[in-house]
Amino acid sequence: MHIGLISAAFPPDLDGIGDYTWWLAKTLVEQGCRVTVFTRGGNCSEVPGGLVNGFYDPARPRSFGDLVQLLEDGEAPDWVVLQYNPFSWGARGFCPEVARTWSRLRSDKGEDRVRLAVMFHETMVPRWPWKFAVMRTWQSRFFQRVCTASDRIFVSSGRWLTQVTATQAKGRASILPVGSNIPVSPISREEARDRWQIPHGTMVAGIFGGAHGSRRIDWIAEAAKRYLAQAGERELLVLHVGPDEAAIGRVLEGIPFRSLGVRPPDQVAEALRAMDCLMSPFVDGISARRTSAIAPLLNGVPVATTVRGWSDAVFRTADERALLLSQAQDGEGFARDFLAWLPGVGAAGGEAAQAFALREFSWEGICRTLLMELESTNFK
Template sequence: MKIIIISPAFPPNRDGVGDYTFVLADGLADKNEVIIVTSKLKGVKSESKNKFHVIREIDKWGGLDLFHILSICKNFSPELVIIQYVSFMYGRGGINLTFPLLSVLLRIRYSVFTMLHELFTPFGFSIKTFLMSLIQRLMLFFLIIGSDRIGVSIKVWERVLKRFFFWRKGDFRWIPIPSNIKISTKTNIPEKLSRFNKKPLLAFFGSLHITKIMEFLTASLDALVKKGYDAGLIVIGQDENEISAYIKELPDYLRERIFCTGYCSSEDVSQYLSITDIFLLPLIDGVSSRRTSLMAALKHGLPVVTTKGFLTDDIFLQENFTLLSPSTDKALFAANVVRVAEDEKLRDATGKKGREAYEKYFSEKLMIERYLDHAFSMKK
């Protein structure tokens, strides 16, 4: 089957959706002919990988660029077009009313599958945010109209969209986001961390987005230190400048126990995770199946202490493979961290359950199978 994947980001871009697209393309290319259409990147040309071809010719994702995408599709004649969608990736300020019309035009001739990584910005409390959210909802509406099938990264969104597009309930499917971090075969401690000999070693991995509750990380570290542990916290993927605003007010005895790795390759991330004792992921909106940092931790068999909120998938509440607390309860989150640190059997059992849950529900192989199953269910 010929497949075109449209994604504004693709490696070497440092972007989660780009990494996700690479994993998807790599898996689909085992038995299909795959082309990725992505943004121009200075110094990087279109290229043929071992398994697929990358076309880096799109500039602003509007106007003439859309006709260029239609031209590429016409020349390649794909049986399936997959769109990776995050509103902010297709337009400055998250607004691009012309791009969703592309899916409408594509659907006239091709089967279109759109993967929704995010839906839209919440209305918020300012006129600017309200208008942005309103326009992004309109963009989403036209994108869905222009799609035969739609994948969503969390169950809550699947339920919401099925309710609003009730006549198309069968067109939506939950497709969790897997980890894009391969487990490293190296067993040595990263050189950067060789002098940071702390136990237990806590880890946080990912961006410092507003949805991450950084205060919970330092509260957990403080709780362990006050219990007599020589604990430490590694912040994977961020440097000290990026996290300075969060730690500058901390007392010295905590600040000296926090180690920032800076930007990491996938192999470096895997090495850091491999020496971690407890993985922390405090989220305002709650843990969900779109969090790739969580998936990396589960894949590596780490016990995960996280939070539940309005976006938390049912599977996290029904199956006990992470330690959950409300996103409003800092004390309980820290208590869960201490509990895991004190109980080796709980630590091992939670890590094992997490790894098993990853293979059962979230793995890369399952993602590819879900895409193809949903795609082959289309009737043109």
């Protein structure tokens, strides 16, 4: 199968969707597919065995329309898969050319046209506050048009499925996890601690990512304080890897804290391997798009997080030692759940975490699911 992947960004850009597209392309090639990436012009990382076509100029959003002629002039893929976040394709998510071009590709050639799939990393902003409400007026229209024109629809989290259903699009919709751009480190926990000069007997609780409002750093601080109050002689270190060191450090004042800052992916993996567990309570709960929780699981690190109505059902299939799904509504409740969960984790928790993540979130598994869904789609 020849697959085209369309992304506004691509490595070496510091962009999550660009990274996702590179990993997806690489793995699809390894699984025997022909892959062409359609992305922005300029310097782009190579995809071993694949092609990268830099056709899009972010400074000229209308250049997305050049995709039509590009597909007509060359050997069109069997499927093209649009990586969609409205903000990727236009300021404030204003991307009329994407919706217009997608509709044109659907209607141009009848049965001979290229098949269209979309992967929604984001759909549109919420209805509130008022700035979001204004942006939603156009983002919702573009979302509707892209859904209607697509033969197959993928979403990064089940929370978007209701929105897709409301468009009455004919293309079937399902969840496709986003994977992780952090590799699986081959070193042991002991080796990782030696590299970062962390004493082996220390209890290392991790934080991965920045001080984004979606993550409750104050709840992490509450859990760490409760641990210190009952830990006895075992020392605690809250180890952070990612941006916003100062902001996180202020919330964790008085708690043993060390930040490694922003690191290359291989060093991030080594930092994760040094952790006994990772704390990541999300305001809206864990979901299949939370790579800051998926990357630790892949590296054998049990994760303490929160579950909400939007959380994807797949996480409930994980071993309880691998994943704490706290229903707490405040920091005290999360701390109680964390302290009750932690003693049962042990080495088996790390093994269970990695086994679960490899089953559900490996790039090989994601690509197999993608290919199976595309091959089974009735083309109308």
